[in-house]
Amino acid sequence: MPPPTIEWLRRNPAVRTVRAAACDLNGIPRGKRMPSRAAERMLSEGTRFPMSALNLDIWGEDIDDSPLVYESGDRDGVLMPTERGFVPMPWLEAPTALLPIWMYHEDGRPYYGDPRHALSRVVKAYRDKGLTAVVAVELEFFLIDDSGRSLQVPISPRSNKRRKAAEILSIRALDAFDTFFTDLYDACEAMDIPADTAISEAGLGQFEINLVHQPDALKAADDAWLFKMLVKGLARRHGFAASFMAKPYQDYAGSGLHTHFSILDSAGGNIFNDGGNKGTDALRHAVAGCLNAMHDSTLIFAPHLNSYDRMVPDSHAPTGLGWAYENRTAAIRIPSGAPAARRIEHRVAGGDVNPYLMLAAILGAALTGIEDGKEPPEPITGNAYAQDLPQIPTEWGDAIDAFEKSATMPRIFGADLIRNMVMTKRQERHYMEELDPQERIDIYLDTV
Numbered sequence: 001m002p003p004p005t006i007e008w009l010r011r012n013p014a015v016r017t018v019r020a021a022a023c024d025l026n027g028i029p030r031g032k033r034m035p036s037r038a039a040e041r042m043l044s045e046g047t048r049f050p051m052s053a054l055n056l057d058i059w060g061e062d063i064d065d066s067p068l069v070y071e072s073g074d075r076d077g078v079l080m081p082t083e084r085g086f087v088p089m090p091w092l093e094a095p096t097a098l099l100p101i102w103m104y105h106e107d108g109r110p111y112y113g114d115p116r117h118a119l120s121r122v123v124k125a126y127r128d129k130g131l132t133a134v135v136a137v138e139l140e141f142f143l144i145d146d147s148g149r150s151l152q153v154p155i156s157p158r159s160n161k162r163r164k165a166a167e168i169l170s171i172r173a174l175d176a177f178d179t180f181f182t183d184l185y186d187a188c189e190a191m192d193i194p195a196d197t198a199i200s201e202a203g204l205g206q207f208e209i210n211l212v213h214q215p216d217a218l219k220a221a222d223d224a225w226l227f228k229m230l231v232k233g234l235a236r237r238h239g240f241a242a243s244f245m246a247k248p249y250q251d252y253a254g255s256g257l258h259t260h261f262s263i264l265d266s267a268g269g270n271i272f273n274d275g276g277n278k279g280t281d282a283l284r285h286a287v288a289g290c291l292n293a294m295h296d297s298t299l300i301f302a303p304h305l306n307s308y309d310r311m312v313p314d315s316h317a318p319t320g321l322g323w324a325y326e327n328r329t330a331a332i333r334i335p336s337g338a339p340a341a342r343r344i345e346h347r348v349a350g351g352d353v354n355p356y357l358m359l360a361a362i363l364g365a366a367l368t369g370i371e372d373g374k375e376p377p378e379p380i381t382g383n384a385y386a387q388d389l390p391q392i393p394t395e396w397g398d399a400i401d402a403f404e405k406s407a408t409m410p411r412i413f414g415a416d417l418i419r420n421m422v423m424t425k426r427q428e429r430h431y432m433e434e435l436d437p438q439e440r441i442d443i444y445l446d447t448v
Helices: 007-011 036-045 115-128 171-176 178-191 217-237 281-294 355-372 396-405 415-432 437-447
Strands: 017-023 029-035 047-050 076-081 096-104 132-144 195-200 206-214 241-243 257-264 323-325 332-334 344-346
Touching (some): 017 076, 029 036, 029 047, 036 096, 096 217, 115 132, 132 355, 171 178, 171 195, 217 355, 281 344, 281 355
Parallel strands (some): 323 332
Antiparallel strands (some): 017 029, 047 076, 132 257, 195 206
């Protein structure tokens, strides 16, 4: 894509302020506010802030003993606009633009502790082999009334009633918040986020929106990151909260962020397509790579304490390392459909993930399987929860240790990111133990 220009602001003169923001390890935007007249200089010169700013904990605090802070003098990184360019922020009252940025070293090298650069590194590895990943994501989230002592479903603006029940694929549930969803789709159009179908899900006030597949993993991650910001911000304009936290209600299913992907060769052919239902050797190798890396990359798919409340048997979240054809109890599902669209669905991640790190982990794992020619175990049939499968870590501390000690993760992520992620999550785990359940919900509800 061409570099962004000032033309967008000139076509939108009502925009008087700009937010320049990068994505930190937790998916939280970090950056600066400026008048729109200052944005032209941003496009050519970028901006600077401490490299440690992309490695803060969930409260926005520095990481104790991080080499990015006192040891290095808390040195600056150079942040330049991504190819995304300016996008509107329709959840704010005043017309405002967001300029996504990402971090470089002083000498111009990408800083691979930046989640977007981490994904870019994986995309380059595909490109070097003449391959392109085609990616789509499904984002689940909750609409929540958090004005009282406990979380509950918001009152419908149409009926002025509160329906305290799960409503799978309910048109009534969608219609109850029709104004919100109409505004959401209009905002997605304005932000160039390819929102597709919306459904109601199994949790209280839970919904899912699919983003259309595209042959650009970086844009797919951008879209998911921006979509999460949009949903949370727009919900507040409508008088309630929206959250992508993995498990706000203990008695109902949590929110996932499922990823569908296929891989194209240099001629544009799907390397998973064998003309039938089973898929090619390349599909099996990619599945094997995903399964091989899944245990050690659980910290990416379940990055928070609350994430592990979702990953329990019979909860619509996978717990075993297995794959299957057309089976939603498995961690890896091969959907049915036309052979030309043969793809892999990775079902482990919660809605609370960082989209850049999630896609880097999934696509990077698939590529290691293809490179190594790995064969997966036999696909399962029936209920995956009832089978004797190797298990995904169910404790946050175990996932942190597995990520740190893994022999596979350095093939996907840079050493800086692995170190920073481990230090961040150990600090968060320490301080989360001091909080009661309500305080934990309060911090996760708006941040993830």
